[in-house]
Amino acid sequence: MTDFNLTHSDPSTFILMGIPGLEAAHIWISIPFFMLYIIGLLGNFMILFVVGKEQTLHKPMYLLLCILSLTNIGSSTSVMPMALCVFWFNLKGITVGGCFTQMFFIHMFSAMQSAVLVAMAFDRYVAICNPLRYATVLTNARIAKLGLVGLIRAVVLMLPLPLLLSARPFCANHIIPHTYCEHIAVVKMACGDTTVNRTYGLVVAAVVSVLDLALLVLSYSLIIRAVLRISSKKAYGKALNTCTAHLCVMLTSFTLFFFSALTHQFGQHVSLHVHIILANLFFLLPPILNSIIYGVKIQELRDKIFKYTCRR
Known part of the structure; x- marks a missing residue:
């Protein structure tokens, strides 16, 4: 199989090597990956089911938590099925269009x-800093609009990544040393000057991460300032x-995200297989952690989950 990979030159197909x-x-690596993927799916589908069934949780x-669960399911599913095909069945070929x-996804x-994390921070800001206006400022319809804005922003910013690459020719070697079609890995296969592709990828990643992080820091700065003004210890603890x-x-x-990104950009002495494993964990761990954290920390949601999972 190695000899085939090294001489593969089908212009309509890329080869995903998995973890070189x-x-x-x-096979052994696929076991924890598969288990993490399934646990993440079950946790997030449980949140979607419980919130959908319980009118009191509407x-x-x-609703923002449901949107976050949907994005978690989408992000892990966009990576894991193909990776598992590589691990289990040695199905390494993927069409250029499929890649x-x-x-994009x-x-x-x-x-x-x-974007959803920023919207959730805004939700907490309004709930603590303007509690009397919470019901009028954040209606279910407005939450749907926020979700739509986040989706449109993501599509508009990320659609140029594959479009710019589709206009470029690719060299004879169509080998991707990864478990999925990671942008930079595909850019490295393109012939000629790829400055535009590399620059756009870095700028978009920086704009999204820095802008959203700045909004999150601003929201929590205002929240902390409002919480510190609360005199009642009980109300103080409830707000936190x-x-x-x-x-x-x-x-x-x-x-x-930053650990994976910094390791990829500046970890020249880190082995390639470590980069790839970390990149996959970035898509596997958040879906699990998010469902566990919200399921444990929010009593109202926890009680409803127990209602459906602990029935006799």
Whole structure:
């Protein structure tokens, strides 16, 4: 199979190598990957089911949580099925169109997740800083509009990634040393000057991450200032508790993102297989952590989940 990969030159197909150097361990690596993927799907589908069934949970905070669950399902599903095909069945071929489609959805869902976290921070800001106006400012219809704006932003920003690449010719070697069609890995296969592709990818990643992080920091700065003005200890603790779940989700998501990105950009001495494993964990861990954090920290949601899972 190695000889085939090294001489593959079909212009209509790319070859995903999985984790180069660890081909013999693909089956063993696939076991924890598959388990994490299934656990993440079950957790997020459970949240969607419970919120959908319970009328009392049809509130802005839970609707945003549903949108976050959908993006988590989408991001992990855009990566894992193809990776598992490589690990289990050695099905490494992917059409050029399929590769570009996967690339778009991977980055689109990542940008969408970032936008949802910002919307959830705004939700907590209004709930704490303007509680009397919460019901009028954040209606269910407005939450739907926020979700639509986040989706449109993600599509508009990420669609040029595959479009710019589709206009470029690719060299004879169509080997992608990864488990999925990662943008930079595909750019490296393009012939000629790829400055525009590289620059656009870096600028979009920086704009999305820096802008959204700045909005998150601003929201929590205002929240902390409002909380510190609360004199009642009981109200103080309740206000902080309403933000704990979102703060934990935000920290885990951005920590994993920046750790993976910095390792990829500046970890020249880090092995390629470590880069790839970390990149896959970036799509596998947030869906699990998000469902666990919200399921544990929010009592109202936790009680409803127990209602459906602990029936005799």
